Amino acid sequence: MLFRSFNNWIDDSYLMMGKAQALKQDYFLALKTFKYLVGAALDSKVKFESQIWMARVYNEQENYDKARELLNALQDDPEFPTELNRELYTTLADFYLKQQNYVEAIPFLEKAVDLRMKKEETARLLFILAQISDKSGNGQAAFEYYHKLLKLDPNYEMTFNALIKQAESFDVTLENVADIKKSLIKMLRDEKNKEYRDQIYYAFGEIALKEGKKEEAIDYFKKSAGISVSNNKQKGVSYLSIANLYFKDEKYVAAQAFYDSALSVLNSKFPGFDSISVKARDLTQLVTQLTVVQDQDSLQRIAAMSPSEQLSFIDDMIQKLKEDDQKEKEQANQIQGQYNPSSYYESEQRIRQELSKSGKWYFYNPAVVGYGRTEFKKRWGDRKLEDNWRRFNKSVSEMNFVQVTEGSQQAESDSGKVNQNDRYNRKTYLKNLPDNDSLLEVSNKKVEDALFTAGQIYMEDLRDLPRAISSFESFATRFPESSYLPTVYFNLYSLYHKTGQQAKSGIYKEQLLLKFPESEYAKILSDPDYLRKRRSEEHTSELQSH
Numbered sequence: 001m002l003f004r005s006f007n008n009w010i011d012d013s014y015l016m017m018g019k020a021q022a023l024k025q026d027y028f029l030a031l032k033t034f035k036y037l038v039g040a041a042l043d044s045k046v047k048f049e050s051q052i053w054m055a056r057v058y059n060e061q062e063n064y065d066k067a068r069e070l071l072n073a074l075q076d077d078p079e080f081p082t083e084l085n086r087e088l089y090t091t092l093a094d095f096y097l098k099q100q101n102y103v104e105a106i107p108f109l110e111k112a113v114d115l116r117m118k119k120e121e122t123a124r125l126l127f128i129l130a131q132i133s134d135k136s137g138n139g140q141a142a143f144e145y146y147h148k149l150l151k152l153d154p155n156y157e158m159t160f161n162a163l164i165k166q167a168e169s170f171d172v173t174l175e176n177v178a179d180i181k182k183s184l185i186k187m188l189r190d191e192k193n194k195e196y197r198d199q200i201y202y203a204f205g206e207i208a209l210k211e212g213k214k215e216e217a218i219d220y221f222k223k224s225a226g227i228s229v230s231n232n233k234q235k236g237v238s239y240l241s242i243a244n245l246y247f248k249d250e251k252y253v254a255a256q257a258f259y260d261s262a263l264s265v266l267n268s269k270f271p272g273f274d275s276i277s278v279k280a281r282d283l284t285q286l287v288t289q290l291t292v293v294q295d296q297d298s299l300q301r302i303a304a305m306s307p308s309e310q311l312s313f314i315d316d317m318i319q320k321l322k323e324d325d326q327k328e329k330e331q332a333n334q335i336q337g338q339y340n341p342s343s344y345y346e347s348e349q350r351i352r353q354e355l356s357k358s359g360k361w362y363f364y365n366p367a368v369v370g371y372g373r374t375e376f377k378k379r380w381g382d383r384k385l386e387d388n389w390r391r392f393n394k395s396v397s398e399m400n401f402v403q404v405t406e407g408s409q410q411a412e413s414d415s416g417k418v419n420q421n422d423r424y425n426r427k428t429y430l431k432n433l434p435d436n437d438s439l440l441e442v443s444n445k446k447v448e449d450a451l452f453t454a455g456q457i458y459m460e461d462l463r464d465l466p467r468a469i470s471s472f473e474s475f476a477t478r479f480p481e482s483s484y485l486p487t488v489y490f491n492l493y494s495l496y497h498k499t500g501q502q503a504k505s506g507i508y509k510e511q512l513l514l515k516f517p518e519s520e521y522a523k524i525l526s527d528p529d530y531l532r533k534r535r536s537e538e539h540t541s542e543l544q545s546h
Contacts, residue, residue: 011043012043014041015049018034018053019053021033022060025060031054034051034054034057037050038054045081045084048074049087051073052087055067055095056094067095068095086112086115086117089108089109089115090108090112096108097128102133106132109129109132113125123149127146130143130165130166130169131165134169142169146163150162163184163187164199167183167207168206171210184200184207187200197224197227198224198228198229198235199234201221201223202220202224202234202237202238205221214245217245218245221239221241222238225239232265232266233265233266233267233270236262236263236265236266239265240266240276253290259279260280263280282462285457286462288450289451289453292446292450293450296447299432299434300434300440300443302433303434303440310430311426318424318426322424448478448479452484455468455488465495465498466499468495485515486512487521489516490508490524492505493508513525513526
């Protein structure tokens, strides 16, 4: 029992103690204190406020049934004091937000905003309203909430974030794009925003996407990732946005490189991290196979050249490689000396495009490059592009550094890896040419295995049926004697059937029955009940063996 004759503020003290316990996440004691107050406090306002805080604790404990019961009772109570409406509305909003029911939370937040509160509290609620409106798919409402927030002239950090989010949420059909861009340009030039330029460039990218300018958006996302200094989440999101755009356009080699870059900086708790990892893994496997096909075709094509043609081709390629290596170094220096995977990838792509005119080269393997980048980051982290980058302590003598470097290069040479000098050496490329029958046979077998595996990945992992068909069609043409051919025919039969091309599906069914009548696939096509019969026979055999 509360002894009010001694202290008129004892119930308020208990309430403050309960709030402190709740904020410390000591929910058991907090509930005990609030329940005590509901039964014993003499001030009715304290009783009502204690019930609101009980509901908040239940929200934190995800005990939504008890929270709902309390909150409904408070809303229906005619004696509920109006001065506690703010606490009630925000608790009701929190009840729905914690369950990700954003639409139901919005009316209560709006009611709270309509009450007279401190500017900071109103600004915070408007920011939440804008965020959940955006998550609910109502970008226009989000834009308007950010506009109301900015009118309050909040602190610098909230102003900056509101402007960025407003730029990302606006509707190009309703708002003035030029005004939004003008605000972003002003922010970009402000020296105070130097460390936030990655977010500003990302906002420019979002605007470009809304305008339907995909290539421009990709360029902005690359700038965002490249200039990011310490915000790994933003860097990862920028890489991920690029990867998703390339993947949507079925540019799988480019997508793989940027998914890899995203995974190298994103935290494992990032939403969808596991699915991103699976997609990156599938693409890495695909790119590995495609690279084998490209490389071996290139090697065979160059092996067929005359010796003088080979040397001329290789010399041209090495010169192009040197030029691109220099461009890569200059680009890295321009972006504050930071390690920049996207820039490196772009350099590799330029070389590959150049080589595609005469045949691609085995050394340019994006799957291996991606793996190497990840391993580098694991071992060394983000290192500035400078001399002695391996060492944090730059006081180590130059002589010792040279010895370490030479030792490292020797180790790489011994392990079969290509160092910088090897990249510019004719012998590096000449020694791998399949210039006799046995080497040509090995090369063809690599192409055969890789082309078949690529088709399987297109079909089973990426669900890209047109690419799977193209890959298997190419395989059937190039390797008519392959042991994989029955599987390829059956896959083409199934793929054409799934895509509604029944005539072509029928052709491969006939080919399978004609050329491989004893194969499992032919038996399946000849007898629709074949698989059930085989499973029954296997089951009977297992019972007999026991």
